[in-house]
Structures are given as C-alpha cells and as structure tokens.
Amino acid sequence: MITKKESSTNSLNSKVIIECPVSYTIEMIGGRWKTIILYQLRYEPLRFGQLKKMLPLITEKMLAQQLKQLEIDRLVVRDAKEIIPPHVEYYLSESGKTLLPILTSMAEWGQIHNPFTKDCKV
Amino acid sequence: MITKKESSTNSLNSKVIIECPVSYTIEMIGGRWKTIILYQLRYEPLRFGQLKKMLPLITEKMLAQQLKQLEIDRLVVRDAKEIIPPHVEYYLSESGKTLLPILTSMAEWGQIHNPFTKDCKV
DNA sequence: CAGGATCCCTAATGATACTG
DNA sequence: CAGTATCATTAGGGATCCTG
Numbered sequence: 001m002i003t004k005k006e007s008s009t010n011s012l013n014s015k016v017i018i019e020c021p022v023s024y025t026i027e028m029i030g031g032r033w034k035t036i037i038l039y040q041l042r043y044e045p046l047r048f049g050q051l052k053k054m055l056p057l058i059t060e061k062m063l064a065q066q067l068k069q070l071e072i073d074r075l076v077v078r079d080a081k082e083i084i085p086p087h088v089e090y091y092l093s094e095s096g097k098t099l100l101p102i103l104t105s106m107a108e109w110g111q112i113h114n115p116f117t118k119d120c121k122v
Numbered sequence: 123m124i125t126k127k128e129s130s131t132n133s134l135n136s137k138v139i140i141e142c143p144v145s146y147t148i149e150m151i152g153g154r155w156k157t158i159i160l161y162q163l164r165y166e167p168l169r170f171g172q173l174k175k176m177l178p179l180i181t182e183k184m185l186a187q188q189l190k191q192l193e194i195d196r197l198v199v200r201d202a203k204e205i206i207p208p209h210v211e212y213y214l215s216e217s218g219k220t221l222l223p224i225l226t227s228m229a230e231w232g233q234i235h236n237p238f239t240k241d242c243k244v
Numbered sequence: 245c246a247g248g249a250t251c252c253c254t255a256a257t258g259a260t261a262c263t264g
Numbered sequence: 265c266a267g268t269a270t271c272a273t274t275a276g277g278g279a280t281c282c283t284g
Contacts, residue, residue: 021232022225026157028235031276032139035148048246057139059278064247084284085245095235102231103144105224110143113150113217154257170266181258186267207265208264 028073029099033058033066038075038096039103045079045091075099150195151221155180155188160197160218161225167201167213197221 029035033055040046040054052063067090070076075096081087092100139145151157155177162168162176174185189212192198197218203209214222 019236019238020158021229021236022157022161023154024232024236024238025228026152026154030148030152030154032145032148032152035144036139036142039144052246060247061249061279062277065277080246086247086284088246098231098235102224102227105227106147107143109221109224110146113220114140114143114146116141116146174266181260182267183259183269184257187257202266206264208267210266 025102028075029103031066033062034070035103035106037063037066037070038092038099039107041076041090041092041096042100042103045089048088048090051090070096147224150197151225153188155184156192157225157228159185159188159192160214160221161229163198163212163214163218164222164225167211170210170212173212192218 029038036055037051040051046054048063048067051067052058052060055063067076067078071078074093076090077093077096079089079091140149151160158177159173162173168176170185170189173189174180174182177185189198189200193200196215198212199215199218201211201213
C-alpha cells in the first residue's frame, strides 16, 4: 500500500495535518491543476492530448505529473491500450466520482464570486 | 479594488486560470491552511491565540499570513479592539459563510476516504 | 502520441528571534 | 496578545530536449 506519506513531497507535519478530514481532502484535490483536471473528466474519458488542449496553459510535465498523482490517489484511472501509436485514456474512478458534488459546488461558487468569470465554463 | 492579480504571487497564467470557476475557488481556499482555518471558524469568532492552539502545527507567521489573505479575499473579517493588550477576533464574512457547504462536504468526504482519519474532527 | 529526463528559478513554507 | 522581521529551506512549477 502506498501511503500518502510516501507519495507526497510534504514534510514532517503533513502526517498530522492529513488526519484532519478537510485537510486530507484539500491535499487530494489541491494545487493549481487537480480540480480542473478532475472537472474536465466529469462527463467522459479523455486522452492526454485532449486534456492538454482543454488546458492550454498546462505544461506536459505538469499534466503528466498531476495525472500520475491522481492515479496514485485512486481518483483517476489510467487506461492504456498497448498499441503504436499509444492510446491512453483517463477517467474518474468510483472514488473520483464521489468528488463531483464538491467540484460542482466549487464551480458554482466560483461562477458567482469570481469577478473575472465571463464565459469560461470550466 | 484589489484584484487577485495584485494580491497574488502567481505568475502570468494565473490570470487565465483564475477566470475558470473551479480554479478560482481553489485559489481562494487552496493551500495547506486556508480550509482548516475557515472550517475552525464555522461556529464562532476565534482569536488569534485560539486558532493557534487549535492548529498546533501552524507557525505564527503562516497563521498571520493566511488570515491576512483571507481578509483581503473578503472571506474572513478581522475585528480588532484597540486596547492593551490587543484583542483580535476573526470570523467568517457573509461571503465566507457561503463556503461552508463546500467545506462541510470536503470534511465528510475526507472522513470517509481518509484511512488515517481517526478521531480528528477537523 | 504520450510522456520522461534535466536543469533551473521562484514562490511557498519554516525556524527563530523580536516588538507595540 | 497578536503579531513582524529576518534568514534559511524546500517544493512547485516551467523550459527545453529526448524517446518507445
């Protein structure tokens, strides 16, 4: 079993913080990219290249890195067909789907409170 | 008016990211401490020292810094009585209170999914 | 196509000491 | 009590180049 302690890069106190439910959740979906990646996956599986197009500002490194962490945390499933050229799909796990109400609420809250939100639906 | 661009330390792309509702919300409550601070304030106003006791691992610098950012973002109100010794209370603004459903959902999700959660109710 | 490997910089966080 | 100031550390993120 991979514990958060091993898969995380955080220091000492993360172990204690992480025992608190709210903090645990924010560790799982926090950071600049994870929520938006999860949210993009809300409807259907997406390929690496599709996600990259939907998130034009993300670097390939960050996308790969965040997807890997989401996979380790069992929120996202990586489905790779062993063909040439590679075809890899990502989709929400059952656990990941249970985050959707939270992500939706966050999207609604942002839609209301963000003065900069215009037509961005993400 | 203080825009997020000015109050944030993020670089170029934050401007675009921030226009997305989900990302905007995560910018407001993300990081290691903000959710837990907001969540501690869910019932009643708390003083600086009380928060410090409830979050034994936070440094005074981080607590002051995060509270200041939450105040700038209008999620928390700082109420300081001008007396000696100082008496300062923090409480959720109306806008901050609208985050409570999200924070509660996050706490519930963490309670269910965190294998390390024991009796920590935060 | 879907990444991996490297290098590098800065923002974020921490430790410690000090103060109105 | 409720913070600041200063210094040191680290982790997040980006640029670029490379590959099965």
